[in-house]
Amino acid sequence: MPGRLLVLSNGHGEDLIALRVIQALKQRVPALAISVLPMVGEGSAYAGAEAAGLLQRIGPRQVLPSGGFSNQSLRGLLSDLGAGVLALSWGQWRLVRRWGRSGDPVLAVGDLLPLLLAWAGGGPYGFLGTPKSDYTWASGPGSAGLAALYHRLKGSEWDPWEWALMARRRCRLVAMRDRLTARGLRRHGVPALAPGNPMMDGLLKGPPPVSLRSYRRVLLLGGSRMPEALGNLRGLLKSVAMGRSPEPLVLLAATGSRPSPEDWSPLLADLGYEPAQVPSDCEAASAWSRGNRLLLLGPGCFAQWAAWAELALAAAGTATEQTVGLGIPALSLPGPGPQFKRGFAERQSRLLGGAVRVCSTPLDLAERMELLLKEPQLRAQLGAIGAQRMGPAGGSEALAALIERRLLKA
Template identity: 75%
Template sequence: MPGRLLVLSNGHGEDLIALRVIQALKQRRPEIEVAVLPMVGEGAVYRGAEEQGLLRRVGPRRQLPSGGFSNQSLRGLLADLGAGVLGLTLRQWRFVRRWGKAGDPVLAVGDLLPLLLAWSGGGPYGFIGTPKSDYTWAGAPGIAALYHRLKGSEWDPWEWALMAGPRCRLAAMRDRLTARGLRRHGVAAIAPGNPMMDGLDLGTLPLALRDWRRVLLLGGSRMPEAAGNLKRLLESLALVPSGAPLLVLAPTGSRPAPHEWEPLLLDLGYEPIEPPEALAELGAAAAWACGRRLLLIGPGCFSRWACWAELGLASAGTATEQLVGLGIPALSLPGPGPQFKQGFAERQSRLLGGAVAVCRSSAVLAERAELLLGDPGLARQLGAIGTQRMGMAGGSVALSRAIEERLLGSADGATG
């Protein structure tokens, strides 16, 4: 009988990681039935794979006002409570409990909440811990860093207990430093690789782009926050002294859609144009110009465009980490949130070893952008740090192998 696996993921970045792992797992075990429960939002990331028959989305789902970042602000938490997040979580818990009664395994991707739900199912479970890394506090100042140093891990004791439980067959971390810290607390943690670096195009720079300075623009995917992030980043870019023509590559997900850019860009002095013939085949859905700056908007183009950039201007989560993992430094500009606030940005910068520099104003960002665009050696130095922190591609295949051996194998033995 083909096996079954339920995958829980609680955020856009977690959905992406889970999808990469599922795709690799289906290459190894094409007969396995994979169900995914996106705990935050509708799980749009999974739609294409669902249409291909690789998985099916199950269980109660709802788009929450905070986009899954209610822990970043009181306002976000109150908005989610008003939208019924407690009832949603209760229904998701009941769904996982019903799944667990059959003895089928559960794979949690994310942080404490999906891990807790996987444990509550009563059957075997595995965990891919995505948001926490000991790099974020090693050498950092402040009470929070001291707390983590005293523990010896960014993960907390109740999380250690869930990961060290007898039914937890797999605990995979994003880097070796974090896995080593957990092993000191009795968790058999591994770090086989980072799926975030899989599926990215490493192609050569098109000839048509070699006369342009190239910046990648990442404002996030949650509206209306993304629009505010993009506005601040583009205002900062306008302060960079004009030299060579500047190409601003703006890959997006489903949001913001091309039409949602129009009021923002018109307000900033951009005009819609037909892209130059030499750039017409890059996959852009829209092109806008302002002085010597040309902006291309490309839904779904991140994996193709990212490696072409010299610098990233980023107020995003997962995509920023992927960008610096390709060796491209970035500058960030925190806003009011709910996701990309000052604390989030500083934590991300520590995680990536300074390959993303947090800027406190548009003027500072413009100054640093001018410096990095004019000093390729410094840009390469910072990019190398990002590559080291993120690791090489291949993590999805390694994780799928560990899931097959530790989670599916043990589940087959228990039910066979």
């Protein structure tokens, strides 16, 4: 100590979670050399930290046609196979094996694939299990069907082969996103902890700027995987157009690096939006208007804008969970995928206790949006459920302390 640490993450949301933990860990151990291997995509979430010298991206990386969701459909799997996913996985496996021979630790963030790769490296490893929660089968709304029965019989959403990898002696740390899930794993001999959810770290809380206080404020989340994100956004914006309320509405389109402003322009023009003046007290890249609706486009503004919203319209993963964790309810509209399909949306709704409501049609979403904007008590009730499911901020610091103690000093 200090030495080296390799971090594996398998998705955009997992990249963001890993980044929060890395930032907290570097505060505790500034001299630690951290390498990251984004297993899905280019790992763009790490770009700023890499430029600042906090970490280094290594290994083979490739944007896959399925966006990392080849397990959701045969078509996605075949597309990924055609794009060379086997060669990509082989290159990543070889890198982790070389790393393992050095004896330096590996931290896996995500689900089975990074966990399996960390184990295959042969050295000490830790695991942050981010996507699975026992809330998805232990409570509603709706029913998880046969999946719920399967998980209930096991007593955990994680599977026996995953328990085996987590229970290995070389696995020095297992952390879950919530206490319910950690308790289920402990019943199967996995010493799982739930020190906090790093997804809630880094979000700013504050009132909206003065220029937006006369508007009803709705956060627009279409996801980050292209071209799916543009299709999701088109569906959400068509839903908004079906609303009948005369109240002025501002749509806060907080995005990452994708979709880019260049991707947005033809979409908005096609839907009848025109360029508008950006309010002087709001840091937006551009503004668009149509009737009584103002749309603000803000790449990189999610951490600040999320807390301004009264409601979210969502077709995204991690960003939706973070918004609901702030106590802001959401409505979702499933699309054709590959990620945000109905099954994904319904699972997300169960995970968050109904704080995200899945809508069946654009008109259904428009009607529920206007109902929720008229009912502050209902919004508060749903928001409280979401905040309880996601937990408070501070998870990154707690996880960094555990990593330092169990992985770096072991």
